[in-house]
Amino acid sequence: MPTRISYVDGSVEPVTLAEAKLAARFDGDDLDALIAGAITAARESAEQITGRIYRPQVLRTELDDWPADAIAVSAATGCAIKYWTAGGFAALAGSAYAFAAGGIGGNGTVIAPAIGASWPALADRAAGPRVQIDLTAGPASPASVPEQVKLYIKATVAAWVRSPEAMTSTSLAPNPLHERLLDAERTFA
Numbered sequence: 001m002p003t004r005i006s007y008v009d010g011s012v013e014p015v016t017l018a019e020a021k022l023a024a025r026f027d028g029d030d031l032d033a034l035i036a037g038a039i040t041a042a043r044e045s046a047e048q049i050t051g052r053i054y055r056p057q058v059l060r061t062e063l064d065d066w067p068a069d070a071i072a073v074s075a076a077t078g079c080a081i082k083y084w085t086a087g088g089f090a091a092l093a094g095s096a097y098a099f100a101a102g103g104i105g106g107n108g109t110v111i112a113p114a115i116g117a118s119w120p121a122l123a124d125r126a127a128g129p130r131v132q133i134d135l136t137a138g139p140a141s142p143a144s145v146p147e148q149v150k151l152y153i154k155a156t157v158a159a160w161v162r163s164p165e166a167m168t169s170t171s172l173a174p175n176p177l178h179e180r181l182l183d184a185e186r187t188f189a
Contacts, residue, residue: 012055012056012141012142013039013040013043013055013142014043014054014055014139014142014145014149014150014153015039015042015043015142015150015153015154015157016142017032017035017036017039019150019154020035020038020039020153020154020157020158021035023154023155023157023158024154024157024158024161024162025158026161031161034161035157035161038156038157038160038161039153039157042152042153042156042157042160043055043153045156046149046152046153046182046185049179049182049186050149050182050185050186050187051186051187052185052187053137053138053139054138054139054145054149055138055139056136056137056138056139056140056141057136057137057138058134058135058136058137059134059135059137060132060133060134060135061132061133061135062128062129062131062132062133063129063130063131063133064129064130064131065122065130065131066119066122066131067111067131067133071109071110071111071133071135076099076101076109076135076136076137077101077136077137077138077140078135078136079094079097079099079109079111079133079134079135079136080094080133080134081097081111081131081132081133081134082131082132082134083119083120083122083130083131083132084122084123084125084129084130084131085122085123086123089132092120095114096113096114096117096120097111097112097113097114097117098111098112098113098114098115099111099112099135109135111133146184146185148181148182148184148185149181149182149185151181152178152179152181152182155175155178155181156175156178159175159178
C-alpha cells in the first residue's frame with residue numbers, strides 16, 4: 001500500500017535545539033541549522049532502530065479500493081477516512097467504521113465497517129486513489145517520549161557535532177554504544 005507521511009506540526013522534535021546544544025557543549029549559533037537537521041536525523045535513526053514513532057504524525061494511506069487487510073501502523077491513536085464519490089472526496093463518518101490500533105496479533109491497525117454496516121460504494125475514477133486513510137500516530141507531546149530515546153538523540157547529535165566529518169559522510173552512522181540506549185524500546189517482528 002503506498003503511504004505518504006505528513007507531520008502534524010513540523011516544528012515538534014522530542015529534543016529541542018537548546019537541549020542538543022547543551023549536550024554537545026556548543027554555545028554558538030552558527031551551527032543551529034546543522035544541529036536542527038542532526039536532531040531530525042537522530043530521531044529518524046531511533047525510529048528505524050526501534051520500529052516506533054517519536055514525533056506526532058499523520059500517515060496517509062491511499063488505496064484504489066477499501067482495505068481488506070491491516071494497515072501497518074501499530075500505534076495509531078486516531079483515524080479519519082475519505083472516499084471517492086461522484087463529487088470528489090467525502091469524509092466517512094466515524095460511526096461508520098471501527099479501527100483497532102495494533103490490530104490482531106499486533107500486525108498493524110485494522111479498519112473495518114461498523115457492525116451492521118458496509119463500506120459505501122466508490123465512484124469510478126480514471127486515475128488516482130479512491131480511498132484515503134489518515135492515521136494519527138506518535139506521542140502526543142515531546143514530554144511523553146521516553147528519556148532513553150531523548151538521551152540517544154542528544155548523544156548522537158553531540159557526537160556528530162564533535163566530529164563534523166561524520167555528518168558529511170554518506171551515512172550518518174550512529175555509535176553502536178548509543179544504540180544500546182534504545183534496547184528497551186525495540187519492537188521485534
